[in-house]
Amino acid sequence: MRRGSGTDTYPTAPSLRHALTGAGIAVCATGNLALRRSDFACVPNGAYIASVTSSDDEMELEGIRGVYTCEQLSASITRYSRTGHYFYLLNGGNAVNFLHGAGVGAFIFLVQAEILAAVALLSDRERENAHHELCTDIRESIAAIWLDHFTGAA
Known part of the structure; x- marks a missing residue:
């Protein structure tokens, strides 16, 4: 990531294959078929794959079930x-x-804010392959902003 004059610039990959090859986490949010059978081979060992829509919409999982063992x-x-x-x-x-x-309703914005905060933290530095959660301070900050915006009572 390159920083400059108050605006962050984030690099983009030239193709899905390049993006997956370097990803520790991939979040599918297209509402379309994002990962086809052949794409899974590009995912690095130990990477996490998540979706914020339906697996039927995002991933060709049936195509890999005979190739991979599920545990x-x-x-x-x-x-x-x-x-x-x-x-x-x-x-x-x-x-x-x-x-x-x-x-x-508006409660979904709390979830979406936490997802964005989590992705930002995960992309910040290398992390151990484990379950991670946002700290209480970040969650409280998100909640306070939400309360202020939607109720005026932070």
């Missing part, structure tokens, strides 16, 4: 592996933003 590590993390290659799929490929129940 359910927890209620929301599945390890896909084959000889020499493995990655983790969150929430079965379904929307991680609704993992703990769907929010309706």
Whole structure:
């Protein structure tokens, strides 16, 4: 990332293959078929794949189930592996933003803000392959901004 005069510039990959090759986490948010069977081979070992829409919309999972072995590590993390290659799929490929129940109306902005904050923190530096959560201070800051914006009572 390059910083300059108050505006951050974020590099983009020239292709999906290039983006996946260097990704520690891939979040599918297109509403279209984002990852096809051949794309999964480009995902680095130990990377996490998440979606904020339906797995049917985003990923060609049926195409890889015969190629990869699936191991359910927890209620929301599945390890896909084959000889020499493995990655983790969150929430079965379904929307991680609704993992703990769907929010309706303006409440969804709290979830989306936390997703953006989490992605920013994950992209900040190398992290161990594990479950990470936002700290209380960040969550409280997001909540205060939401309360101020939607109720005027921060």
